[in-house]
Amino acid sequence: MGVSELLASALRMSVPILLTALGAVYTERAGVVNIGLEGMMIAGTFWGAVGSFYYGPFVGVLLGMLAGMLLALIHAVASVTFKINQIVSGVAMNILAAGLTRFLCIQFFSMATTSPQVHSFKAWSIPLLDQVSFLKPVVTGVSPLIVVALLLVPVTYYVLNRTVFGLRLRSVGENPLAADTLGVNVTLTQYAGVLISGALAGLAGTYLAVEHTGMYIEGMTQGRGFIALAAMIFGNWAPVGAMWASFLFGLSESISFRVVASKIPYQFIKMIPYVVTLVVLAGVIRRATPPAADGVPYERGGE
Amino acid sequence: MSSTTGAEIVRLEGVTKRFPGVLANDRVDLSIMGGEIHAIVGENGAGKSTLMKILYGLYRPDSGTIYLRGAKQSIDGPGRAVALGIGMVHQHFMLIPAFTVTENIILGHEPSRTFLNFKKVATHIGELCRKYGFSLDPGAPVSSLSVGEQQRVEILKVLYRGADVLILDEPTAVLVPQEVAELFNNLRALKAAGKTIIFISHKLDEVLEIADRVSVLRQGRMVGTVEAARTDKRALAEMMVGRPVLFDLTKPQVTPGDVLLDVSGLTVPGRGTRPVVNAASFKVRAGEVYGIAGVEGNGQTELIEAVMGLRKPIAGAVHLQGQAATGLTPGELRRRGLAFIPEDRHKRGLVLPMTIWENLILGFHRDPGFSKPSGLNLKSIMSHSNEMKKRFDIRLSRLENPVLALSGGNQQKVILAREFSHDPRVIIASQPSRGLDIGATEFVHQQILKAKGAGKAVLLLSADLEEVMSLADRIGVIYNGEIVAELAADQVTPQELGLYMTGGKRQTREGVPA
Amino acid sequence: STKAKRPDVRIGLVFDVGGRGDKSFNDSAYAGFEKAMKEFDPTAKSTDKTTWVGKYEWKYLEPSAGGENREQLLRTLAEDKYTLVFGVGFLFTDALANVAKAFPATKFALIDGFVDKLTDASNIVCLGFSEHEGSFVVGAAAAKLSKTGTVGFVGGMKIPLIEKFEAGFYAGAKYVNPKIKVVSAYIGTTGDAFKDPTKGKELALSQFQKDKADVVYHASGASGVGVFQAAAQVKKLAIGVDSDQYLTAGADLQPYIATSMLKRVDVAVYETIKAVVGNTFKGGYRTFGLSDNGVGYADNPGIKDIKAALDEIKGKVAKGEIKVPANMADAKKFADALK
């Protein structure tokens, strides 16, 4: 009984990480490092709440994704078109997002740090599965966005490996020069990758605000954008791997809620996801193979 | 497609392309007939690649016209070239190692705009393979293929796009002889199917073997086009260089002294199971130039990196001036009198954005002469730099300029100046004249011989047989990571050397010093 | 700066990190501020979103996200000749003491904090609350509402101030049912803990599901929204804090909010402004407890049936018949004495 509730909690905690990690897969497979995902997630929390407050959760999702994409667009312009360092641009995105949301929150809600309560989606119960008592906590009262996030895993896999867009996206991340000479529009493809990552990070933020909490609160992402990057790396730049990694991080987070009574100081429990990330990076990353041109701005030779 | 056979298919008129400081192509005219194999030769930097990149739309010419099948064309990008039936295989493969053969082939030219249907594509690729006698597994990742197979993928890529005109830029430079033979078989099959092939190579024997006609470029200009059947190597070489070749360098007569560099049984692991360098052994004495000849990709790079401490050998030993030097860092080796002229000066030799004077002291910046306890001794560095500038005739405007502002030859002189100025005992020179023009090349050669005359031991690696034969006293031939022969330079013919280099012949074990 | 004629009485208020909209502490302070403004200066017009000018001038400020400019903000208000300046929260303690020394003509009110050696003549008044007393009553309510025999407490930041809530709640629950189990958890050790509803929700869910609690009391600022959501999700009960959270919650959450422990920061703010306006300001210390309705509990539908019992307990505490412990050590002793 406790186990299945723990799983349900882990699932809830891993969804924002998973969505953002999937976004990170898109952008990094296109060769653009997007450390601004945290900021895009923050934008998603705020705009998701705004949209949902005024027009309901569907508009919330739409606005949240658009806000993430808008920041992603700035990142793409800076790092793809102007070829400035992608980390620098990403850091700037994070600062910008934090300042903007605080400012806009005051403008929209006359409050600096929170929105009023907003509308959420109607929770779902997965038919049939909700009859199994062990699974009950996991499959009842499920946010539709959780289902969407889980569906996006095979979708992403399919898009990357079975579509023309995916092939081109990957080629640009592996060898943009080759892709360019073969007629792939490197700039456009990288923009697409970055924008998708922004949309998914925005969706992740929307999930946090609209579905998980029911309101926007400043700083509610709590660094999950960075954890998502780590999950993507841990997951070897692939959607299914990212899913398991996200679940691991979600699980470690939800375990941290449940061992409060233990003797381990609370602060150490809070460290778990970050320490897990470090351990995983130190031990596992050597097996991992990032796209060959990841993080390297592509500059056409010659002219 | 065979309709074009025999008629002129490509015509370039007055093509000019200028790069900063270089006239890469100077009013070049060229005519290619349909269905022929047309070779283009010329020295490094003659403008061959530039001309082909213009035809393929990678560069826009500054002036000049391109005609295809008689019609004037403006080729503004590779996409346009492909649409016109032109395909290009670069010397440096444009492949994505992480992708499968099929993915590499269809990229940018997918059969549908949305979803990938690998089954359908696979049959198409299978047909192409059968037609031209290629053997390839379409599902294999390219990273698992041999160099020859990778090249076949490149050619398939071009064919898949329906090219009639195939440009191959130095396709054989990276191939072992068997692979060259197989490539030539493929090319003949293509020609038989009516394809036109433009073939760039530095290897005149190959050119004469496979080409119908040969065009020669020299310093950006078209010298002329000849029928392969009506010319020979010597004539071609003379056209390329503009004067009789094999200029005689007067090797100073020096009696070899002590063994200064002793490499024994050096083995370096490769990516697969086979080591890239397999028990390589040789000795270089004072006052001697020891050449290592070999087709590129036979382990030379790894061998030198292992000697230099840049790569870890799994077996074997290096002795420098009689002392064990295996596993020392490059810094320690340099302090013990080893100098290093790397094969890729941009990668290993220079820090391009840093100034010329800074590059002139790279690695010696902690020498007491250049650094005081309080920091760099700029006064002595500047006077040293000025001296080097004079001694090595480095043409520069200001020592404070970044070294990337220099021409290739002068960049190489910066490296020579740096490496020779500290009175090394042993010099490792890897492809020292690569990419240099004739003047700079001669300067480099003179410096090497001067070092020999001064009693230094020189280890020379070069892909250029003439260079090795004219500079070295003894030549070790490397093939497949092994030193397969060791020969006296004045007692060997290029033909014999070539045979060793291509694995056609090897000395018995006793011939190789243990 | 150079504005022409400015009102003689100017009231300034600096929020704590979290600012307006936390639905508890800061909002409560704002409510008192607004109430005073409406009552004493009904014609005041907003010049921007944070300043009103009428007979008097009213302004509130929010510190930077890290809160390190608290002192600068207090000082700028004092320099600008504000009559009364509030520091909302005990984190203002040092800053407010410093600034007050430099501006003897300005009056300062410090909520929840303690500055040493104040007298009636001081220009600082410390406004304190007997949160443990209010928490005691809602603890009793929780015990009466609980069917499982387990109730929960979710604290925000793990600091002695919040422990005061926990101690009162614990003692109150044990007072009603000495056998009751009280589980408790804290969200964090930083100010962020007051704005982390994600964690608030998961902690509460854990208490509801794993520990079988059926009433959970939170003292965690904005994080409490998560606690309410958890209650709604599992259809159990939650108890709010600081202000009447039933009123500000959405309709979907209201059925699950049994009551709230009221910490009448609004009353304290209002009373202090009233004193300044009426020229009766006195420095020193002022405590708001059950007896003067400075703390209390909200009369929500969820406690309709037990209201009489709660009022009785409240009366006992107010009269001093029950001495409510203010820290956990004392609370344990209190519970042991009941056995």
Add this chain to the structure above:
Amino acid sequence: MSEMTTPNAGQAPVPETPAPSRRRFRLLPADPQARRFFWWQAATPFLAILFASFIGSLIMLAIGKNPFMVYAEMFSFSFGRIDSVGTILFRATPLIFAGLASALSFRINLFNIGVEGQYLIGAVFASIVGFSLKGLPAFIHLPLVILAAMLGGVLWAWLPAYLKVKRGVHEVISTIMMNYVAFSLMHWLIADIFIDRSQVIGAGGYGSPRVRMPLIEQSARIPTMHGFFAHFGINFPSHVYVNWLLFVGIALAGVMYYVIWRTPFGYEIRAVAQNPDAAEAAGINAKRQMFRTFLLSGAIAGLVGLSDLLAYFGYLDIDFPRGRGFDGIAVALLGKNDPFGVIIGAVLFGFLSRGAEGVQVFSGVPAEVITIIQGVMILSIVVAYEIVSRYIRIQKKKEAQ
């Protein structure tokens, strides 16, 4: 393999756009072309600041404020009052250290995003040494505290540096993780281990003991610079906390400049940054140099918190200011990784934060508008540098023909 996720591996590092015109012997380049380019590059930050202010103006217009009035208020509040000037310098002090720490790591092409965590741990170390050693004279105690802070920074930089060099873990991810671990560790140390238990609740249950470490001994406090400035007729009021760490920061910038441009150590940093392969072949141990530079960056980062800790609060509590590390990144970018540029950037940020208070109180413009301006400024500055250097490249190409 180990370098696989390094951004712009093998490329000229972006924070340090190859600026051949940077002169070290004369103030200005000798030849006219280089001099022209020098001025263009010098002008870029100002263009970017203008652009960011323009965006800020749009936002102010959107909320119905007159941007000219707001900027005027900002300037008069910041420079029209002596205490504002002092406050700007005080706010700049930690940013100088943070900027120098970031700039140093950027110089060798590493992204130390972990300045944040490193300075918090540095502050923890400094605090412990500051309150636990008693009875020492200031000239011993203070240096010990400073050393402890540096040690803390180094310690926190060590793991990411090690992971980078030995395991190829990208330093950006690892330092971000280290930041989170640092927050938690610091809070544990303050709340559970070193909490000052001597604090009392006021009689009648007033207030709450703060979650903080014990007060730092007077012998470890940094004196203010008021006496020094008084010599120049500048009399800062007592609520200004400008202290000698400002001087230390400026001196450190000078030292860093010298080290980078005039010593073998700095030479190696630059060589490794621009071409690690060539540096390696020339006998420089690139990884060791990266490792050392990263630790050094951590050591400087350790100093970031001292100005607040030793000159202002006098104790370390759980609300100790955060975010200085991220501001430091911005300051380093603004200053183009030049130590003196960092000082200018830090003062600019000090001005923005002080000005934000002014406009917040007197113009009713939310302070966040200023944060947005900061974010836009970072972005526009890097973009402006890129555009200008690209323009220069094109010009050079043209003129070379």
